Amino acid sequence: xxxxxxxxxxxxxxxxxxxxxxxxxxxxxxxxxxxxxxxxxxxxxxxxxxxxxxxxxxxxxxxxxxxxxxxxxxxxxxxxxxxxxxxxxxxxxxxxxxxxxxxxxxxxxxxxxx
Amino acid sequence: xxxxxxxxxxxxxxxxxxxxxxxxxxxxxxxxxxxxxxxxxxxxxxxxxxxxxxxxxxxxxxxxxxxxxxxxxxxxxxxxxxxxxxxxxxxxxxxxxxxxxxxxxxxxx
Numbered sequence: 001x002x003x004x005x006x007x008x009x010x011x012x013x014x015x016x017x018x019x020x021x022x023x024x025x026x027x028x029x030x031x032x033x034x035x036x037x038x039x040x041x042x043x044x045x046x047x048x049x050x051x052x053x054x055x056x057x058x059x060x061x062x063x064x065x066x067x068x069x070x071x072x073x074x075x076x077x078x079x080x081x082x083x084x085x086x087x088x089x090x091x092x093x094x095x096x097x098x099x100x101x102x103x104x105x106x107x108x109x110x111x112x113x114x
Numbered sequence: 115x116x117x118x119x120x121x122x123x124x125x126x127x128x129x130x131x132x133x134x135x136x137x138x139x140x141x142x143x144x145x146x147x148x149x150x151x152x153x154x155x156x157x158x159x160x161x162x163x164x165x166x167x168x169x170x171x172x173x174x175x176x177x178x179x180x181x182x183x184x185x186x187x188x189x190x191x192x193x194x195x196x197x198x199x200x201x202x203x204x205x206x207x208x209x210x211x212x213x214x215x216x217x218x219x220x221x222x223x
């Protein structure tokens with residue numbers, strides 16, 4: 001069974017640019033969530049999508065957005081990049097059952113903003 | 115606001131030296147407490163779910179326990195391959211997974 005696939009794995013952008021990250025969940029998983037991981041703040045929840053609808057959202061500015069497609073694949077976008085957006089962005093999928101914390105994570109997309 | 119705090123930040127043990135990692139939580143309407151393992155350059159890997167105080171789960175050399183305010187991850191006779199960062203996370207009524215900062219565990223042979 002293929003795991004969660006994230007692309008690209010590494011990318012470098014400059015301040016003010018925008019970036020789109022992609023996530024393909026495990027087959028059959030309908031929920032996709034996104035997390036930002038930094039050394040200072042740890043893992044922070046960005047948002048969760050289930051059946052193409054945003055089901056939950058973390059405390060991030062509107063520059064961070066996402067969407068989910070009918071095949072459960074998801075993308076997240078960050079506009080007007082800031083230096084502080086440099087981080088590992090992790091995508092996780094699960095079956096979508098409420099209260100589950102058993103997430104399957106991808107290896108992440110490492111974003112560097114110069 | 116829901117909060118999860120892990121201690122210590124880092125722990126070095128000799129192979130075979132048992133110890134415990136701590137996770138303190140204040141999560142409103144706790145729905146579950148979760149443990150993950152993260153190796154360098156990888157995403158976290160799910161280990162355990164605990165739902166209620168008094169519950170225990172075991173997997174190989176790891177045992178997770180839960181009280182009303184804390185969870186412990188006990189590691190018995192660890193091996194070098196147990197070296198990783200261990201993350202604790204809580205999910206409450208808001209249905210958002212809140213992670214602690216992690217404990218970086220190093221097992222020396």
